[in-house]
Amino acid sequence: MNENLFASFAAPSMMGLPIVVLIVMFPSILFPTPNRLINNRLISIQQWLIQLTSKQMLAIHNQKGRTWALMLMSLILFIGSTNLLGLLPHSFTPTTQLSMNLGMAIPLWAGTVITGFRYKTKASLAHFLPQGTPLPLIPMLVVIETISLFIQPMALAVRLTANITAGHLLIHLIGGATLALINISATTAFITFIILILLTILEFAVALIQAYVFTLLVSLYLHDNT
Amino acid sequence: MAGPETDAQFHFTGIKKYFNSYILTGRMNCVLATYGGIALMILYFKLRSKKTPAMKATLTWTSSVKFRCLEKLMSTHHAILNLYNKL
Numbered sequence: 001m002n003e004n005l006f007a008s009f010a011a012p013s014m015m016g017l018p019i020v021v022l023i024v025m026f027p028s029i030l031f032p033t034p035n036r037l038i039n040n041r042l043i044s045i046q047q048w049l050i051q052l053t054s055k056q057m058l059a060i061h062n063q064k065g066r067t068w069a070l071m072l073m074s075l076i077l078f079i080g081s082t083n084l085l086g087l088l089p090h091s092f093t094p095t096t097q098l099s100m101n102l103g104m105a106i107p108l109w110a111g112t113v114i115t116g117f118r119y120k121t122k123a124s125l126a127h128f129l130p131q132g133t134p135l136p137l138i139p140m141l142v143v144i145e146t147i148s149l150f151i152q153p154m155a156l157a158v159r160l161t162a163n164i165t166a167g168h169l170l171i172h173l174i175g176g177a178t179l180a181l182i183n184i185s186a187t188t189a190f191i192t193f194i195i196l197i198l199l200t201i202l203e204f205a206v207a208l209i210q211a212y213v214f215t216l217l218v219s220l221y222l223h224d225n226t
Numbered sequence: 227m228a229g230p231e232t233d234a235q236f237h238f239t240g241i242k243k244y245f246n247s248y249i250l251t252g253r254m255n256c257v258l259a260t261y262g263g264i265a266l267m268i269l270y271f272k273l274r275s276k277k278t279p280a281m282k283a284t285l286t287w288t289s290s291v292k293f294r295c296l297e298k299l300m301s302t303h304h305a306i307l308n309l310y311n312k313l
Contacts, residue, residue, distance in 0.1 A: 126253035133247040142260040 005172055009165065012092045024094050027081035050077070057219055064119070064226040068219075075104070076215040083164060083207030087200070096165045101157035108218045109153040116225025124225060156217055163210050167203040174199060 011020050034043045054073050058066050079095060086093025094100050116124040128145040129138060174196045181189035236248050245259065246252035 122250055122254050125257050126250045128257045129247055129253040131248060131253070135247070138247060138256050139260045139263070142257050143264075 005169065008090070008092065008168065008172070009096050011097070020092070020094065023092055024082075024100075027078060027085060030081060031077065057215065060223055061219070062226060064115075065219075065222050068222055071108075072215050072219055075108070075218065076211050079104075079160070079214055080208055080211035083211055084204070086164065086168070087203055087207060093164055093168065095160055096168060098157060098161045101160045102153070104214075105153040105156035105160075109156065109221055112218070112221040112225045113149070115222070120225070127224065152217075152221065156214060160210050160214055163206055167199075167206055170199055171196070171203060 011018060012023065013019060031046060032043050034047060038044075039047070050073055053076060054069055057072060057076075058069055061068075082093065082095050085091060086095065113124075116127075128142050128149075130141065130145075133141050174192060178189055178192040178196055181192055236246075238246055238249075238252070242252075244252060245255050247256060
């Protein structure tokens with residue numbers, strides 16, 4: 001039981017070859033490319049959703065920030081689709097791997113910070129000291145703000161990893177408990193099954209919310225630096 | 227939001243003109259001064275000598291010419307003694 005609990009988080013391989021790259025690339029084939037002016041219903045809905053999300057997310061940005069539109073939209077689509085596909089039984093979810101999430105978070109965060117330092121050096125440096133800080137607190141606050149800046153990519157990656165991993169583990173545990181209780185008490189097993197259904201609905205919401213939160217935070221870091 | 231238009235309302239004189247927590251330049255200078263201070267502290271602790279004065283005095287004595295001559299004299303004395311004992 002203990003061994004099986006974490007078996008779904010191991011990097012998958014087929015005949016000794018790692019297939020995690022194929023799994024990461026898989027969600028891209030689920031999004032059809034619009035190739036006509038007026039597309040079919042599915043592509044029209046897809047375009048409408050992307051337009052709705054991008055309008056809402058890029059409203060706060062200036063001209064420079066809006067150059068990141070493609071990056072942010074790709075990010076939210078990738079994380080959202082990967083998280084949702086991971087809710088299928090016996091599937092592997094790449095976003096449960098901290099290495100993957102750090103690989104997304106660190107370059108994006110570093111990109112925003114370097115953009116800020118390159119184009120608005122004074123404002124980026126002044127950002128480390130909140131306006132109106134009393135004189136004796138200045139050195140301490142500068143150190144605290146520096147630490148909080150470097151914590152940002154770690155928090156971004158760990159938040160996504162922990163949320164998705166915890167959800168999968170809970171589903172695994174409660175599903176196992178339901179199966180174990182069937183022979184002991186049918187009523188308790190039924191209640192546990194209801195909890196499992198509710199948890200699965202919650203996990204669908206968490207999958208989309210975490211994708212949105214990740215992208216929104218990257219967007220906010222970009223807004224601070226442009 | 228801080229910027230040139232909000233900075234214009236503040237009129238500082240002396241050192242406060244360059245180091246304050248209200249205008250952009252002042253905040254930047256405070257941040258750079260803090261980082262500079264931390265860097266200087268790290269440099270100071272890295273470069274300061276780890277040896278105590280007693281150790282320093284011993285090392286100075288052991289590396290001196292007088293000590294080397296004495297050492298050579300003692301080793302020659304021991305060699306002559308050994309030769310004498312063999313005979």
